[in-house]
Amino acid sequence: MPTRPSADSDPNARRLTRARARPLPRPPGRVGAAPAVRGTPLRVKSASARVASRDSLRVAATATEAPLGVFKLEYDISKDDATKSASWKEPVIVAVSGAAGQISNHLLFKIASGEVYGPDQPVALRLLGSERSREALEGVAMELEDSLFPLLREVSIGIDPMDVFVDADWALLIGAKPRGPGMERADLLEMNGAIFVEQGKALNAVAKPTCKVCVVGNPCNTNALIAMENAPNLDRRNFHALTRLDENRAKCQLALKAGVFYETVTNVTIWGNHSTTQVPDFVNAQIGGEKAMDVIDDNSWLETDFTPAIQTRGGLLIKKWGRSSAASTAVSIADAIKSLVTPTPEGDWFSTAVCTDGNPYGIQEGIIFSMPCRSNGDGTYEIVDGLEINDWLRERIKKSEDELTKEAECVSHLTGKMGGACELIGEKADTMLPGEA
Numbered sequence: 071m072p073t074r075p076s077a078d079s080d081p082n083a084r085r086l087t088r089a090r091a092r093p094l095p096r097p098p099g100r101v102g103a104a105p106a107v108r109g110t111p112l113r114v115k116s117a118s119a120r121v122a123s124r125d126s127l128r129v130a131a132t133a134t135e136a137p138l139g140v141f142k143l144e145y146d147i148s149k150d151d152a153t154k155s156a157s158w159k160e161p162v163i164v165a166v167s168g169a170a171g172q173i174s175n176h177l178l179f180k181i182a183s184g185e186v187y188g189p190d191q192p193v194a195l196r197l198l199g200s201e202r203s204r205e206a207l208e209g210v211a212m213e214l215e216d217s218l219f220p221l222l223r224e225v226s227i228g229i230d231p232m233d234v235f236v237d238a239d240w241a242l243l244i245g246a247k248p249r250g251p252g253m254e255r256a257d258l259l260e261m262n263g264a265i266f267v268e269q270g271k272a273l274n275a276v277a278k279p280t281c282k283v284c285v286v287g288n289p290c291n292t293n294a295l296i297a298m299e300n301a302p303n304l305d306r307r308n309f310h311a312l313t314r315l316d317e318n319r320a321k322c323q324l325a326l327k328a329g330v331f332y333e334t335v336t337n338v339t340i341w342g343n344h345s346t347t348q349v350p351d352f353v354n355a356q357i358g359g360e361k362a363m364d365v366i367d368d369n370s371w372l373e374t375d376f377t378p379a380i381q382t383r384g385g386l387l388i389k390k391w392g393r394s395s396a397a398s399t400a401v402s403i404a405d406a407i408k409s410l411v412t413p414t415p416e417g418d419w420f421s422t423a424v425c426t427d428g429n430p431y432g433i434q435e436g437i438i439f440s441m442p443c444r445s446n447g448d449g450t451y452e453i454v455d456g457l458e459i460n461d462w463l464r465e466r467i468k469k470s471e472d473e474l475t476k477e478a479e480c481v482s483h484l485t486g487k488m489g490g491a492c493e494l495i496g497e498k499a500d501t502m503l504p505g506e507a
């Protein structure tokens with residue numbers, strides 16, 4: 071695992087560590103064979119050594135953090151590559167924040183299995199947690215080890231994004247502080263703002279400039295904006311906030327109403343914010359290639375039942391579960407990534423919240439707004455132009471746009487980029503966070 075160069079001179083400052091699972095026998099004379107001593111950097115070898123500098127590949131080792139476990143490799147895993155077929159690829163480096171949380175617990179195993187990046191794509195997982203979750207992170211890594219995934223070439227854990235994001239191809243930013251009792255929306259923005267400023271800066275400093283970033287921690291659109299604004303070295307188009315869960319929810323409800331299987335529902339757009347102002351677009355949706363409105367033939371249901379049901383489904387789930395959606399969120403993150411790394415089927419599109427710069431719908435530029443997109447499978451996308459925006463949609467899309475514009479102004483204020491009052495500060499929130507309804 072490469073670490074940033076500045077940490078080399080201060081082993082105590084290096085907080086990145088490999089997962090510990092079970093003791094492995096250490097033949098004397100091999101690298102890493104000496105008993106671990108607090109603060110002594112040990113060299114380990116792994117697939118990532120080929121991606122970055124092998125010499126910079128070190129982990130902190132302490133008396134309690136002995137270099138154990140299969141991912142503290144003491145052999146050069148890259149030699150294994152010679153035994154693979156000619157099409158064997160370099161591992162894709164995927165950094166995941168909130169890695170000890172419930173969403174990650176579902177997602178990481180999908181990624182490691184090859185379900186997300188493809189059955190011939192090796193992966194290196196970099197797990198970001200907090201000091202508090204360090205033990206849990208090790209537990210996650212142990213379970214990954216025990217699963218014997220052939221494509222999983224590296225697992226490492228850490229609590230500093232400047233270490234964990236090194237050379238990341240993808241950053242899945244799942245961790246965020248949830249809103250506690252009595253907290254206002256501005257408090258959440260401020261608290262999470264600090265996290266996403268730090269993570270944006272770390273991405274800017276150490277991730278690959280081509281890194282794709284998917285923000286899941288709420289309020290995800292604005293958190294994505296904060297990360298993007300703090301990572302000018304990365305392409306603004308590579309920042310996403312997750313609205314695929316909302317799209318999946320909308321597809322399911324349309325299918326149920328139409329009495330068809332959800333596979334036949336296509337062209338569903340979620341416009342706007344992943345909040346209760348989001349607009350699930352039934353106007354352009356299709357069922358079996360027909361307009362969903364014609365198939366369902368019940369505008370009253372679409373407007374007054376379907377729309378709020380999707381907008382507030384996260385909240386309903388929290389009431390039922392006593393916590394936020396986790397498994398379905400993980401599935402939708404996997405879907406969102408798959409949609410970017412595989413070509414979009416002809417005529418269809420998917421929803422993802424992306425930067426509005428130069429968008430064809432006249433949405434305020436410089437915010438992160440969910441829109442219909444298509445990908446040719448290389449991780450890039452185009453916003454789909456030409457959808458029908460009737461008055462009903464326009465009015466609601468505007469509301470979501472206004473909400474996000476207000477949050478963006480608030481963020482600018484909080485990060486000191488702009489003077490003047492932030493309307494959200496000190497006020498009771500006038501809009502609900504996802505999951506609050």
Ligand code: LMR
Binds near residue numbers: 383387503504
């Ligand atoms: C969801 O839509 O299920 C979540 O974003 C809800 C939440 O607030 O965590």
